[in-house]
Amino acid sequence: MKSLAELQAIRDKAKANLNLRKENPNAARVLVGMATCGIAAGARPVLNAFTEEIAKRGLQEDITVTQTGCIGICQYEPVVEVEIPGEEKVTYVKMTPEKVARVVNDHLVNRNVVTEYTIGANTK
Amino acid sequence: MRELSLNVMDVAQNSVRAEASLVTITVEESDKNDSLSISIEDNGCGMTEEQVSQVIDPFFTTRTTRKVGLGVPLFKLSAEQTGGSFEIRSKLGEGTVTTARYVKSHVDMTPLGDINSTVEILIRCNPQIDFVFTRTNDNGSFTLDTRELRAVLEGVSLDTPDVTEWIRQYLEEQTQILFGGA
Numbered sequence: 001m002k003s004l005a006e007l008q009a010i011r012d013k014a015k016a017n018l019n020l021r022k023e024n025p026n027a028a029r030v031l032v033g034m035a036t037c038g039i040a041a042g043a044r045p046v047l048n049a050f051t052e053e054i055a056k057r058g059l060q061e062d063i064t065v066t067q068t069g070c071i072g073i074c075q076y077e078p079v080v081e082v083e084i085p086g087e088e089k090v091t092y093v094k095m096t097p098e099k100v101a102r103v104v105n106d107h108l109v110n111r112n113v114v115t116e117y118t119i120g121a122n123t124k
Numbered sequence: 125m126r127e128l129s130l131n132v133m134d135v136a137q138n139s140v141r142a143e144a145s146l147v148t149i150t151v152e153e154s155d156k157n158d159s160l161s162i163s164i165e166d167n168g169c170g171m172t173e174e175q176v177s178q179v180i181d182p183f184f185t186t187r188t189t190r191k192v193g194l195g196v197p198l199f200k201l202s203a204e205q206t207g208g209s210f211e212i213r214s215k216l217g218e219g220t221v222t223t224a225r226y227v228k229s230h231v232d233m234t235p236l237g238d239i240n241s242t243v244e245i246l247i248r249c250n251p252q253i254d255f256v257f258t259r260t261n262d263n264g265s266f267t268l269d270t271r272e273l274r275a276v277l278e279g280v281s282l283d284t285p286d287v288t289e290w291i292r293q294y295l296e297e298q299t300q301i302l303f304g305g306a
Binding site for chain 2: 051055067
C-alpha cells in the first residue's frame with residue numbers, strides 16, 4: 001500500500017537533492033499539443049512515451065515534458081515542439097510513441113534534428 | 125474520442141485556462157443503476173449565461189488559432205448518445221461544474237478508459253493547481269487529494285518524478301482494491 005509515510009521519505013530525499021534539482025536554466029522543453037485535436041489524434045501516449053524515455057535515461061533534470069494547447073495545425077497532430085535554449089524551435093508532426101525514442105536520442109541528447117519527422121518534411 | 129478519460133483531460137484543461145486553483149474530478153459508476161457520471165468542477169473564472177450557451181456550439185471558441193471548439197460538444201455528445209444527459213453550470217467569478225451522465229450498458233457507450241493516466245498527467249503538467257479525484261462504484265470509493273499530498277511534501281513540487289510515480293502507483297492500487305483486484 002502506498003502510504004503518506006512513503007511520501008514523506010520521497011520529500012526528504014527530494015529536499016536533500018534540492019541543490020541538484022534547482023530549476024535548470026538550460027533545460028530543454030518538450031511541448032506536447034494537448035488540446036482537443038491533439039488528444040483525439042493520440043497525444044497522450046506520445047506524452048507518456050516522452051516521460052518514460054526521459055526517465056529511463058535519467059534525464060529528468062535536463063528535459064521537461066509538458067502539455068501545450070493547439071497551435072492551429074490540427075491536421076498534423078499529434079504535434080510536439082522541442083525547445084533547446086539557444087537553438088531554433090523544432091516542430092515535429094504526426095508523432096507516435098514509436099517515434100519518441102529517436103527524437104530523444106538524436107535530437108535531445110545528440111542535438112541532431114530528426115528532419116524526416118519535422119513539419120518541414122511533412123507539408124505538401 | 126476513443127475513451128471518456130480523454131474527454132476529461134480535454135475539458136479539465138478548460139478549468140486550467142480559467143485559472144482555477146482547485147479542480148475536482150468525480151467519476152461515479154453503478155452497475156446496479158446502470159449509470160456512470162463524470163463531473164469536473166473548478167473554481168476558475170466562470171462564464172456568463174450567454175457564454176455557457178455558446179460553449180455547447182461547436183463553432184464557438186475563444187481561441188484565435190482556429191475557428192472551432194469541439195471539446196465541450198464532443199463530451200456532450202458522448203453522454204447524450206447513450207441516452208444520458210449533459211449539464212454545465214457556471215457563475216462568473218466563482219467557477220464551473222460540467223457533468224456528463226451515461227447509461228452504461230448502451231451500445232454507444234464509450235469506455236471510460238485510462239482515467240488514472242488522465243489524472244496523473246493533469247497533476248504532473250499543472251503542479252501549481254490542486255486536484256481532487258474521486259472514483260466511486262457500488263463497492264465504495266477512493267479519493268486522491270493533492271492538497272493532502274502538498275501538506276506532506278512541504279514545498280517539494282508535485283511534479284517531482286518520485287512523487288508522480290507515487291501518485292501513479294497509488295491510483296493503480298486504489299483502483300485495483302475498488303474493483304476487486306481484477
